[in-house]
Amino acid sequence: xxxxxxxxxxxxxxxxxxxxxxxxxxxxxxxxxxxxxxxxxxxxxxxxxxxxxxxxxxxxxxxxxxxxxxxxxxxxxxxxxxxxxxxx
Numbered sequence: 865x866x867x868x869x870x871x872x873x874x875x876x877x878x879x880x881x882x883x884x885x886x887x888x889x890x891x892x893x894x895x896x897x898x899x900x901x902x903x904x905x906x907x908x909x910x911x912x913x914x915x916x917x918x919x920x921x922x923x924x925x926x927x928x929x930x931x932x933x934x935x936x937x938x939x940x941x942x943x944x945x946x947x948x949x950x951x952x
Contacts, residue, residue, distance in 0.1 A: 893926055895937045895949045905933040
């Protein structure tokens with residue numbers, strides 16, 4: 865858990881370690897987080913329209929099947945071709 869300082873806000877040194885600024889793609893999905901137990905990971909994905917969704921292995925995302933989720937991102941497949949969406 866994040867500890868708050870006396871003012872009720874997250875200390876700057878903690879916030880800077882927990883926050884990374886990256887350019888966001890407006891044309892393709894982007895992985896913004898991975899969470900859950902190692903044997904059953906869930907990915908939090910920002911869709912091109914700005915909506916966020918959670919996906920797990922076996923589900924579909926933008927017409928492709930999620931075939932793998934690991935600590936570095938997720939892998940989508942369609943028609944025998946795989947595509948990795950990596951965490952920024």
